[in-house]
Amino acid sequence: MPARLVIEGGVRLRGHVEASAAKNAALPAMAASLLTAQSIVLDNVPRLADVVTMTSLLERLGAKITREADGATRLSVPSVTTPEAPYELVSTMRASVVVLGPLLARTGTARVALPGGCAIGVRPIDQHLKGLAKLGADIAIQNGYVEARASRLKGARITTDLVTVTGTENLMMAAALAEGVTVLENAAREPEVADLARLLTAMGARIEGAGTERIEIEGVAELGGARHRVIPDRIEAGTLLVAGAITGGDVTLTGVTPRHLQATLAKLEECGVSITVEGDRVRCLGPARPRPADVITSPFPGFPTDMQAQMMALLGRAEGLSKITETIFENRFMHAAELCRMGALIETDGPFAVIRGVEAYQGAPVMATDLRASASLVLAGLAARGTTEVSRVYHLDRGYEGLERKLQSLGARIERVKT
Numbered sequence: 339m340p341a342r343l344v345i346e347g348g349v350r351l352r353g354h355v356e357a358s359a360a361k362n363a364a365l366p367a368m369a370a371s372l373l374t375a376q377s378i379v380l381d382n383v384p385r386l387a388d389v390v391t392m393t394s395l396l397e398r399l400g401a402k403i404t405r406e407a408d409g410a411t412r413l414s415v416p417s418v419t420t421p422e423a424p425y426e427l428v429s430t431m432r433a434s435v436v437v438l439g440p441l442l443a444r445t446g447t448a449r450v451a452l453p454g455g456c457a458i459g460v461r462p463i464d465q466h467l468k469g470l471a472k473l474g475a476d477i478a479i480q481n482g483y484v485e486a487r488a489s490r491l492k493g494a495r496i497t498t499d500l501v502t503v504t505g506t507e508n509l510m511m512a513a514a515l516a517e518g519v520t521v522l523e524n525a526a527r528e529p530e531v532a533d534l535a536r537l538l539t540a541m542g543a544r545i546e547g548a549g550t551e552r553i554e555i556e557g558v559a560e561l562g563g564a565r566h567r568v569i570p571d572r573i574e575a576g577t578l579l580v581a582g583a584i585t586g587g588d589v590t591l592t593g594v595t596p597r598h599l600q601a602t603l604a605k606l607e608e609c610g611v612s613i614t615v616e617g618d619r620v621r622c623l624g625p626a627r628p629r630p631a632d633v634i635t636s637p638f639p640g641f642p643t644d645m646q647a648q649m650m651a652l653l654g655r656a657e658g659l660s661k662i663t664e665t666i667f668e669n670r671f672m673h674a675a676e677l678c679r680m681g682a683l684i685e686t687d688g689p690f691a692v693i694r695g696v697e698a699y700q701g702a703p704v705m706a707t708d709l710r711a712s713a714s715l716v717l718a719g720l721a722a723r724g725t726t727e728v729s730r731v732y733h734l735d736r737g738y739e740g741l742e743r744k745l746q747s748l749g750a751r752i753e754r755v756k757t
């Protein structure tokens with residue numbers, strides 16, 4: 339049944355809340371189970387719609403996936419029963435493409451539906467395919483599917499034309515079982531890439547440099563089982579910090595890795611939010627009204643595109659003029675028009691958005707268009723005068739574990755209503 343979130347704005351959020359594990363680290367970690375016949379145990383897989391989709395996909399490919407009594411998720415793929423990732427699953431979740439590298443490396447063939455575009459951009463996977471071809475795969479596009487074949491992949495030097503997160507992950511997983519050494523230049527430095535490398539290393543892979551722009555992988559003949567704890571979700575954490583900031587509240591996040599959050603924390607401080615970091619906790623004290631700031635999204639360690647929409651919601655209330663430049667995705671301002679329906683003054687032109695801060699948002703019915711856009715509407719709703727109803731909440735459920743429950747625990751008046 340479709341659901342809406344109904345938010346009564348105007349409450350200053352207060353209290354402590356624990357971060358969940360990162361969606362974008364959990365999904366590739368689950369896919370890594372395809373690389374071995376032994377079990378992979380992941381301690382803290384978040385409960386998300388995207389995890390359910392990845393579970394269905396891996397089960398289709400031959401995985402047995404169970405929840406252990408202690409809450410951990412056990413994945414084992416004794417053998418790959420079909421190397422095909424069908425369109426109906428890949429089209430609901432683009433991240434499904436991370437099964438391509440492992441399938442090819444394990445079985446010598448992979449048939450994965452081309453993901454196509456999505457609400458935020460065209461999102462081609464040419465760099466994944468070029469890299470796999472460098473590793474010796476024959477790649478063809480047939481009837482909307484990528485068909486890849488290789489007897490055994492061979493290590494190679496690969497320089498991607500641009501920084502791609504899941505591309506780096508796919509190539510790292512494929513190279514882990516290739517013959518010889520692979521060097522990935524211009525690799526993504528995102529913490530999720532380094533987390534996957536940690537899991538692969540625990541499985542027996544030989545990987546150096548993950549988390550830097552040059553990753554060296556010495557292929558091994560086979561990988562084994564491992565147990566792994568997924569890193570905390572830096573984007574969920576950033577979203578909850580903005581919830582504190584935008585309501586002029588006092589919110590402490592626990593169980594986070596502050597160095598993964600540096601660009602977000604620095605920008606929040608620039609906006610006049612007081613941030614205190616202590617071990618794995620970050621406390622944020624929101625100002626009555628934020629100061630304006632200019633934001634340019636860029637690959638890690640730059641300001642994350644996945645925090646751009648949430649930041650726009652905050653800057654919409656700033657005292658002055660802010661500018662956002664979105665450099666990663668060509669169509670990631672869909673939330674701007676919805677924020678304007680709540681009284682924001684935002685103009686966009688290609689990759690640029692100019693935001694003239696208003697004193698307050700007004701509650702309104704709004705529609706979510708993608709995951710992070712939904713989060714920005716919820717944030718604006720928390721700060722708005724009156725009632726906001728966010729529809730198409732399924733976008734939010736793809737990537738936030740119990741967001742409304744977490745916000746309620748901070749005092750927010752937010753309810754899920756079935757329509």
Ligand code: EPU
Nearest residue numbers: 362433461462463464465466501502503504505666667709
């Ligand atoms: N690109 C290409 N060719 C490729 C690959 C990427 O042109 O072969 C382009 C993309 O179109 C985009 C840019 O390169 O313009 C960066 O894309 P990237 O490949 O890094 O994105 P992704 O791996 O598909 C991951 C996250 C996204 C996050 C981006 C950027 C996962 C599962 N997804 O996507 O997360 O926005 O990196 O940081 O890790 C989200 O969680 O809301 C989300 C969209």
